Amino acid sequence: MISRQRDVPGATSAGPLSRRALDRLPVYLRRLNALAAAGTEYVSSTELAAAAGASRDLVRKDLSALGQLGRPGKGYPVGVLEAAIEQILGISTHQPVILVGAGHLGTALVQYGGFAARGLDVVSVLDADPQRVGQPCGQLTIEDASRAGEVIERTGARLAILTVPGEAAQLAADDLVHHGIRGILNFAPVELEVPEEVSVRVVDVSAELQLLAFHHISGEAGSAR
Amino acid sequence: MISRQRDVPGATSAGPLSRRALDRLPVYLRRLNALAAAGTEYVSSTELAAAAGASRDLVRKDLSALGQLGRPGKGYPVGVLEAAIEQILGISTHQPVILVGAGHLGTALVQYGGFAARGLDVVSVLDADPQRVGQPCGQLTIEDASRAGEVIERTGARLAILTVPGEAAQLAADDLVHHGIRGILNFAPVELEVPEEVSVRVVDVSAELQLLAFHHISGEAGSAR
DNA sequence: TAGATTGTTAATCGATTAACAATC
DNA sequence: TAGATTGTTAATCGATTAACAATC
Numbered sequence: 001m002i003s004r005q006r007d008v009p010g011a012t013s014a015g016p017l018s019r020r021a022l023d024r025l026p027v028y029l030r031r032l033n034a035l036a037a038a039g040t041e042y043v044s045s046t047e048l049a050a051a052a053g054a055s056r057d058l059v060r061k062d063l064s065a066l067g068q069l070g071r072p073g074k075g076y077p078v079g080v081l082e083a084a085i086e087q088i089l090g091i092s093t094h095q096p097v098i099l100v101g102a103g104h105l106g107t108a109l110v111q112y113g114g115f116a117a118r119g120l121d122v123v124s125v126l127d128a129d130p131q132r133v134g135q136p137c138g139q140l141t142i143e144d145a146s147r148a149g150e151v152i153e154r155t156g157a158r159l160a161i162l163t164v165p166g167e168a169a170q171l172a173a174d175d176l177v178h179h180g181i182r183g184i185l186n187f188a189p190v191e192l193e194v195p196e197e198v199s200v201r202v203v204d205v206s207a208e209l210q211l212l213a214f215h216h217i218s219g220e221a222g223s224a225r
Numbered sequence: 226m227i228s229r230q231r232d233v234p235g236a237t238s239a240g241p242l243s244r245r246a247l248d249r250l251p252v253y254l255r256r257l258n259a260l261a262a263a264g265t266e267y268v269s270s271t272e273l274a275a276a277a278g279a280s281r282d283l284v285r286k287d288l289s290a291l292g293q294l295g296r297p298g299k300g301y302p303v304g305v306l307e308a309a310i311e312q313i314l315g316i317s318t319h320q321p322v323i324l325v326g327a328g329h330l331g332t333a334l335v336q337y338g339g340f341a342a343r344g345l346d347v348v349s350v351l352d353a354d355p356q357r358v359g360q361p362c363g364q365l366t367i368e369d370a371s372r373a374g375e376v377i378e379r380t381g382a383r384l385a386i387l388t389v390p391g392e393a394a395q396l397a398a399d400d401l402v403h404h405g406i407r408g409i410l411n412f413a414p415v416e417l418e419v420p421e422e423v424s425v426r427v428v429d430v431s432a433e434l435q436l437l438a439f440h441h442i443s444g445e446a447g448s449a450r
Numbered sequence: 451t452a453g454a455t456t457g458t459t460a461a462t463c464g465a466t467t468a469a470c471a472a473t474c
Numbered sequence: 475t476a477g478a479t480t481g482t483t484a485a486t487c488g489a490t491t492a493a494c495a496a497t498c
Contacts, residue, residue: 018464018465019464019465020464020465020466021465022436022439023432023436026429026431026432026435026436027416027429027432030414030432044478044479044480045479045480046479051416052416053416054466055466055467056479057466057467057468057469058465058466058467060479060480060481060482061465061466061467061481061482063480063481064480064481064482068480068481069480070479070480070481071473071474071479071480072472072473072474072478072479072480072481073473073474073477073478073479073480074474074478074479074480075478075479075480076480088439089435089436089438089439090438090439091435095438097434103333104329104330104332104333104336105329105330105333105334105337107329107333108328108329108330108332108333109330109430111329112330112430112431114414114430114431115431115434117431118431118432118434118435119435119438120431120434120435120438159434159437159438161434183437183438183440184437185430185433185434185437189255189339191252191276191277191278199437199440201433201434201436201437201440203428203430203433204251204252205334205337205339205410205428206251206337206339206340206342206343206345207248207251207252207255207343208410208426208428209322209340209343209345209384209386209410209426210251210314210316210343210344210345211247211248211251211314211426212384212408212409212410212424212426213314213315213320213344213345213384213408214247214313214314214315215408215424215426216383216384216407216408216424243488243489244488244489245488245489245490246489269454269455269456270455270456271455279490280490280491281455282490282491282492282493283489283490283491285455285456285457285458286457286458286489286490286491288456288457289456289457289458293456293457294456295455295456295457296455296456296497296498297454297455297456297457297496297497297498298453298454298455298456298497298498299454299455299456299498300454300455300456301456
């Protein structure tokens with residue numbers, strides 16, 4: 001179940017990125033974006049550590065996997081580090097994403113806007129409810145979910161956000177995969193069965209809140225990340 | 226930064242639960258709920274493993290921390306295991322939760338319904354926009370975020386879901402903590418600074434999607450959980 | 451009994467922290 | 475130079491897997 005370690009395609013050079021390190025890259029990147037906007041030139045591992053809730057040793061370890069980007073005594077050049085992480089995460093290549101399930105959650109995500117800054121374009125919203133088809137959702141118009149094949153072909157999307165009810169999720173996923181989707185961000189509280197070559201990430205909101213409640217009850221403190 | 230290991234208060238007996246094991250409990254529970262509803266009496270570690278995307282050895286290890294609940298040759302009694310996990314996660318004690326930020330995402334979560342089954346009641350929705358105050362949101366009526374103190378006192382909530390824009394998140398969190406909130410589920414793409422005794426869990430949707438895109442590009446396969 | 455499956459210990463693996471020389 | 479901070483190796487820690495006797 002644990003991902004096999006594998007070389008990162010676009011990596012400048014240097015060592016392997018652990019699975020956990022990879023999870024932290026977007027967090028570092030968010031901070032770097034803010035620092036770049038503010039015109040800051042260098043950032044220390046200590047500062048990035050505070051932003052990510054990690055130790056500074058860990059930050060240095062993570063970043064050393066991208067190459068020798070830092071300058072002893074000064075820190076890491078913001079722009080260079082930003083570019084290196086963006087390259088690893090493939091942001092330069094703008095990627096089309098489709099969203100299936102135009103309920104409140106789907107609508108929230110379409111309007112969220114945070115995707116564009118990360119190289120991801122929501123190019124189509126689909127829904128199975130004929131009543132919703134044709135209605136606006138953000139800047140887009142809701143399309144018929146039964147036409148997912150056409151939409152995927154037209155947009156070239158390989159990623160999908162799935163915000164349909166739990167009982168509809170597996171069928172929807174099957175359809176998406178059948179038509180070429182290779183990565184699914186699943187908001188339905190259901191474990192999807194997909195072919196080996198398809199990646200799935202699960203966002204289970206109630207599980208998160210339940211664990212938070214547990215942490216709270218048991219007196220656990222601090223960032224429960 | 227890593228949570229200190231600590232004895233679980235309501236634990237029947239038995240060993241310590243690792244942080245990762247704790248994360249898996251809600252997943253097991255979801256499956257157990259379904260099995261119980263179907264009238265199944267016993268479930269094997271193999272079946273739970275398939276549902277959770279873990280190995281069956283790991284499932285047995287996790288569950289052994291709850292006590293010797295299984296029967297060799299038969300499996301785990303569904304009802305007993307269900308009750309044990311619910312007790313650990315504190316579901317029996319229904320907990321009030323408030324939600325701050327009644328945009329699309331907040332509305333989606335209020336209407337989501339999956340919380341109730343997990344012992345969590347969304348008892349109030351708040352928003353800072355005077356235009357929204359007084360309007361309905363699911364079964365509730367939106368209240369004024371500036372009155373968070375009164376609401377928290379009235380409802381006794383110690384948990385909050387934060388679905389406000391990123392730039393408003395820290396101020397909102399400060400206010401909530403000031404009025405007694407001790408756990409925050411944060412959807413804003415911002416690292417919150419909170420006192421040590423407050424727990425925060427972050428749900429960063431665009432980071433998840435970005436990582437998914439990365440997995441996809443780099444040809445990584447399978448459940449990227 | 452034979453087959454299945456648990457609970458637990460030991461072995462492995464991966465990730466984090468500690469330490470420190472090298473460098474600005 | 476002195477102080478700060480990186481990059482990297484070794485030590486520690488925690489989590490997962492493997493193995494197997496005990497039990498239904």
